[in-house]
Every structure is written in structure tokens, then in C-alpha cells.
Amino acid sequence: MSVLERSPESPAVADLLERVRTYLPEDRIELIADAYEFAESSHDGQMRRTGDPYISHPLEVTKLVAGLELDQPSLIAALLHDVQEDCDVPNEEIAERFGKEAAELVEGLTKLGSLPLRVTEEEGGGVQAQNLRKMLLAMAADVRVVLIKLCDRLHNMRTLYALSDDKQRRIARETMEIFAPLATRLGIWQIKWELEDLAFRYLEPERYQEIATRLDATRLARERYIEDVAAGLRVQLDDARIEAEVTGRAKHIYSIHQKARRYGREAKSFDQIYDLLALRILVKDVAGCYAALGVVHATWRPLPGQFDDYIASPKASMYQSLHTTVIGPGARPLEVQIRTYDMHRVAEYGVAAHWRYKGSSDRSAQDEERIAWLRQLLEWQRELSGAEEFVESVKTDVFDDQVFVLSPRGDVLDLPTGATPLDFAYRIHTDLGHQTIGAKVNGKMTALNSPLQNGDVVEIMRSRSRSGPSRDWLSENLGYLQTTTGRQKVRQWFRKQRRAESIER
Known part of the structure; x- marks a missing residue:
């Protein structure tokens, strides 16, 4: 019986396959459906701490992987990422049923799953260094392993409420120190922001709630302001014959906390933190970016020292955008990001764009640059004499x-x-x-x-x-x-x- 013939009590499976069909050809779908059936059967009778059937976890992880538009082996590996360790399914059986590539990804995920990346003082820096090395080596071999691992960590963070307070803090700390910076370095902003906010919620619950409450209290006024500003800017861009999409930009609690802490020494108020009011402009090409920047600066006075050109000088994750802060209507600071649609896709997917399904296995030189920093780190690793030095190097030089x-x-x-x-x-x-x-x-x-x-x-x-x-x-x-x-x-x-x-x- 195929997944699509299943009883209606599993609409989430149909949701997953519907999402996958938006970017994978139909002939790739059946094996993914088979992988779901195999995972469901393997996890039969197992429950999560949340009280949900265990299959809900790999299913939600695979939806996140599909959100990155990763290829068929990645989706299969996400569905099966716990069957080898939790259900005693041999890797050889996975390879026989679903192919060698998916089986290798499952093997990599199984090994990563057993590595605590934060260790106790008694265990020492040597254990942490060894585990970080293994994770980075897994990335160098096939970055899809860590992309799936990030999705796995994100769903575990979403359901962290079911664990004890000690485990919540330990996992949140590991997420903040290792996984969120890793998502940053890989350029996967949609995962980075949520990991940071969720980890912050458990590490500093009172501060998290304070910011969330203040944001909620000013949300309607801020949304009205942004709508008015965006409408006015669209008129200016139309007059300049620049085709552009102008939207408000999401506000993230942890980033607001970071800016509040930085600006606190300057006696700036909560309302003055620039990220509270932010616009994003999407255009077709690079020339359009600079033309739109000219319109923005002609409309509002730019703040000195608040302009960054990441188009001319991309970040290591290949992130590109123009960032500027201007004095908007009502003398309120307004942060503006300007990028092309292609740049926006890279900003959202980061290194995952390297593995998005493209209908071929071709990889460009730019794709390879995305993880060049990782290979460089592994070169340095051979020169570092001590375990503690390697851990420190990862945290300071990479994250x-x-x-x-x-x-x-x-x-x-x-x-x-x-x-x-x-x-x-x-x-x-x-x-x-x-x-x-x-x-x-x-x-x-x-x-x-x-x-x-x-x-x-x-x-x-x-x-x-x-x-x-x-x-x-x-x-x-x-x-x-x-x-x-x-x-x-x-x-x-x-x-x-x-x-x-x-x-x-």
C-alpha cells in the first residue's frame, strides 16, 4: 500500500509529498514514500517524550529538509536518520532498499547523533575536540549530513519543553554555542534565527519573555509604520522605473537582545534598536540594487557608519546584500536590506543551495567556495598541538x-x-x-x-x-x-x- 493510499489520519505525509513535488520530478517521489512507510514500520510502538508517536519526529525533520529543497537521498536519509541506531536496522539493508547514497548519509547522521559537542569539565577538552573534529570532517565529506543534522536539531529544539530543566539548558547551550553559529557560517539564516531564539528562550527565560512582551505591545504600531513606509518607497521606486518588491523584515528576539546589550552602553532606548524597524527590497539584478540604494538615500538621510556593501565583498557563506540605515519618517531609524532574488535565495538557503535539486550533479566553483573555510580549518587542525587549542580555534576562528x-x-x-x-x-x-x-x-x-x-x-x-x-x-x-x-x-x-x-x- 503506497503512502497516498493511507487512511486520512496522516495528512502530514501528504503535506510532505506535496511540498516535495514542487521541486522534484514525479519519478523521485515513490522511493521517498517507501522510505516513510519503512520508517513508520521500524518506529512502530516507539513514543517521544512529548507523547507523540516517534515517527512524527523524522517526518517533521524531513519537512524542514524539504524546505531547503534538498535532493532525494537527503529526504530519504532524514526519514530514516534514527532507524539504524534506535531500531537496529543494518546500514546494508538501507543501502539495498534505498540506495548507497542515502545509506551513507544515514551512517553519517548516526555517527554524529552520538557525539556530545559540549562536554563536562571531567571529560575535558580532548573529548570535545575529538567530537568537533568528527562533525567538521563529516561536513567536509558531505555537507548534507550536517544540513540534515541542523534540521534534526531545530525540531528537537521546538519540542524541548518535554525534557527536564537540566537537559533543556544543556541542549540549549550546545545549540547556541555550536549549531546556531554553524547555521550562520553555512548561511542558512532561516534555521539560524529560530535556533537562536529557541535556545535563548531556555537559557535566559526572563529576558526572552521581557523582549517578547515589549515586541507584542508595539507590534500593531510597528506594522502600520512599516506598511506606510513600504508603500511610499514603492511609489519612489516606480517613479525611478525600478521593478522591486518591498516588504517588512522579520524581527528576531535574540538579535534584538544582542543589539540591546551592545547599545545599552550608549544609553539608547528599546525603540532605537535599528532591527525593530526594517525593510527588504528585492530586485532583478545587481544594477537594480545600487539604483534602489540611490532612491533610498535620496528619500531619507542615511546614518553615517551604517552602510555595508556585501555585494562587492560577500561574506564567507557567499551572503550578498546592501545594508543601510536611514532616518525614516518621524525621525525613526530604519534598516534597509537590498538584494537580488538570487541573492535572497542564497541568503535563505546558504550552503544548502549547493545541494538543492538542480536536475544534474554539476557543482560550480562558487559552490565549492562555500565550504572552503571548512577545509582550511581541517588543514590548521593538523598543525594544532593540543585538543583545547583546537576547540578554542573552532570557537574563535570559525564561529x-x-x-x-x-x-x-x-x-x-x-x-x-x-x-x-x-x-x-x-x-x-x-x-x-x-x-x-x-x-x-x-x-x-x-x-x-x-x-x-x-x-x-x-x-x-x-x-x-x-x-x-x-x-x-x-x-x-x-x-x-x-x-x-x-x-x-x-x-x-x-x-x-x-x-x-x-x-x-
């Missing part, structure tokens, strides 16, 4: 906020916020870092411990006669190096020197 700087040739490099020209040099090459004697930023001589800003052009001055790095570079007070990898490369140089001196003695 921190980023600045995007350029080499003199125009290559874009991403570094953690606060990184210096010396960090830049070590990112380019270890030997360049060791031989650095100075730096120019935007054509001007700059101290090696000066923090870099978005869009800086950095030129490193080197001396091949220089014997090696300075010990001052390791001083936290002097601030020469902000990245773990840069500091570790300097430490390695001095360790090698000590070994050489011991041998000579």
Missing part, C-alpha cells in the same frame, strides 16, 4: 563574528572581529607571518596590532632576512594576535627553536 578584508590583489579573506594585520599575514601563509615587519591598511602604514575593519585593503611588508616572530606577539596585553591559529604558529616556531638549541648543546 565568531567576522570582518572581511581584501588583499592588494582583491582576494577577500574573512577573519574574526578584532583581528589584526598580523593575523591577516598568518592567514595568508605561516612564513609571511614570521617575516612580517610592517603593514599598510588602505595604503597607510598601520600598527601590527590595529584591529581591521570590513573592507580594509591589507598589504603586508616582509623581510626575508628576519629570523622569526617576536615574543611580544604572544602578549595578550599588546594585542598583536587575536586568532588562535596565529598564536599557535608563533608558539610552534619558538618550540622548534628550543628543540634546535637543545640538540646543539
Whole structure:
């Protein structure tokens, strides 16, 4: 009996297949339906802590995977992601029934599922480092494994209320420290925002409720304001003969909390946090983006220092948009994002766009760039001597906020916020870092411990006669190096020197 012939008590299955049909050809549907039947049979009698039949979990995860428009093997693996571990179904049977590709994804998910990414102090950094390595290696091998894992984590966060307080806090902390930043780095904003909000709800429930209540109290007034502003802007864009879609942008509780904390030191009120009032403009092409920006700035006065061009300098996740903040009607700050429809799709799907069903297996060079940072991290991993150093490197060099700087040739490099020209040099090459004697930023001589800003052009001055790095570079007070990898490369140089001196003695 096929899924479509099932009794009407399972409308969610029909909803899933209906969603999948919007982007997959009909000949791919039957095997997905078979996978659902197999999962339902395998999980028969199992219940979740919420009181729902267990099959509800893989089904909801697969709906999220379908929302990313991933391919048929990904959908099958999402439906079957717990049958190997929870139902003792051999991976060989999955391969025989549903194909080798889906079976390999299930195997990867099974291995990831058993890795606690936050560990107790007793277990130590070595366990956490090993588990992070395994997750990152799984991503490097096939990023679909982690995309499905993110969907799995999102549904588990949606149903976290059924667990004990201790488990809620532990899982929420792991989500905030590992999974939400990972979704950020992969550029999957629709998952990132919800993971952050859900984790924040359990980690700081009082603060979460305070922001939610204040947002709710001002929602109608804000929505009216945005509707009026959007209508006025549409008229201006029409007059300029720019075809555009103008909408209000969703407000997210955790991002508001972050901005409130940042702006609190400046004595700004809740209503002044820019993200409370936000517009998004979608146009057909890049020329339309800059033309729309001109209309926005001609209509309202831009706020100094609040413009970012991520079209000219995309983020590491390949995110592109123009960001500006203007003084809107009523002297209220209004944040505006401008992007093309293609850029919007990448912003929503991120690295998942690499695996969306395209009718072929071709992958572009740009697709490969999306996870180049990951392969680079795994290269550094081999150079890092200690487990704790690797964990710190992942958290600071991968999951921190980023600045995007350029080499003199125009290559874009991403570094953690606060990184210096010396960090830049070590990112380019270890030997360049060791031989650095100075730096120019935007054509001007700059101290090696000066923090870099978005869009800086950095030129490193080197001396091949220089014997090696300075010990001052390791001083936290002097601030020469902000990245773990840069500091570790300097430490390695001095360790090698000590070994050489011991041998000579």
C-alpha cells in the first residue's frame, strides 16, 4: 500500500509529498514514500517524550529538509536518520532498499547523533575536540549530513519543553554555542534565527519573555509604520522605473537582545534598536540594487557608519546584500536590506543551495567556495598541538563574528572581529607571518596590532632576512594576535627553536 493510499489520519505525509513535488520530478517521489512507510514500520510502538508517536519526529525533520529543497537521498536519509541506531536496522539493508547514497548519509547522521559537542569539565577538552573534529570532517565529506543534522536539531529544539530543566539548558547551550553559529557560517539564516531564539528562550527565560512582551505591545504600531513606509518607497521606486518588491523584515528576539546589550552602553532606548524597524527590497539584478540604494538615500538621510556593501565583498557563506540605515519618517531609524532574488535565495538557503535539486550533479566553483573555510580549518587542525587549542580555534576562528578584508590583489579573506594585520599575514601563509615587519591598511602604514575593519585593503611588508616572530606577539596585553591559529604558529616556531638549541648543546 503506497503512502497516498493511507487512511486520512496522516495528512502530514501528504503535506510532505506535496511540498516535495514542487521541486522534484514525479519519478523521485515513490522511493521517498517507501522510505516513510519503512520508517513508520521500524518506529512502530516507539513514543517521544512529548507523547507523540516517534515517527512524527523524522517526518517533521524531513519537512524542514524539504524546505531547503534538498535532493532525494537527503529526504530519504532524514526519514530514516534514527532507524539504524534506535531500531537496529543494518546500514546494508538501507543501502539495498534505498540506495548507497542515502545509506551513507544515514551512517553519517548516526555517527554524529552520538557525539556530545559540549562536554563536562571531567571529560575535558580532548573529548570535545575529538567530537568537533568528527562533525567538521563529516561536513567536509558531505555537507548534507550536517544540513540534515541542523534540521534534526531545530525540531528537537521546538519540542524541548518535554525534557527536564537540566537537559533543556544543556541542549540549549550546545545549540547556541555550536549549531546556531554553524547555521550562520553555512548561511542558512532561516534555521539560524529560530535556533537562536529557541535556545535563548531556555537559557535566559526572563529576558526572552521581557523582549517578547515589549515586541507584542508595539507590534500593531510597528506594522502600520512599516506598511506606510513600504508603500511610499514603492511609489519612489516606480517613479525611478525600478521593478522591486518591498516588504517588512522579520524581527528576531535574540538579535534584538544582542543589539540591546551592545547599545545599552550608549544609553539608547528599546525603540532605537535599528532591527525593530526594517525593510527588504528585492530586485532583478545587481544594477537594480545600487539604483534602489540611490532612491533610498535620496528619500531619507542615511546614518553615517551604517552602510555595508556585501555585494562587492560577500561574506564567507557567499551572503550578498546592501545594508543601510536611514532616518525614516518621524525621525525613526530604519534598516534597509537590498538584494537580488538570487541573492535572497542564497541568503535563505546558504550552503544548502549547493545541494538543492538542480536536475544534474554539476557543482560550480562558487559552490565549492562555500565550504572552503571548512577545509582550511581541517588543514590548521593538523598543525594544532593540543585538543583545547583546537576547540578554542573552532570557537574563535570559525564561529565568531567576522570582518572581511581584501588583499592588494582583491582576494577577500574573512577573519574574526578584532583581528589584526598580523593575523591577516598568518592567514595568508605561516612564513609571511614570521617575516612580517610592517603593514599598510588602505595604503597607510598601520600598527601590527590595529584591529581591521570590513573592507580594509591589507598589504603586508616582509623581510626575508628576519629570523622569526617576536615574543611580544604572544602578549595578550599588546594585542598583536587575536586568532588562535596565529598564536599557535608563533608558539610552534619558538618550540622548534628550543628543540634546535637543545640538540646543539
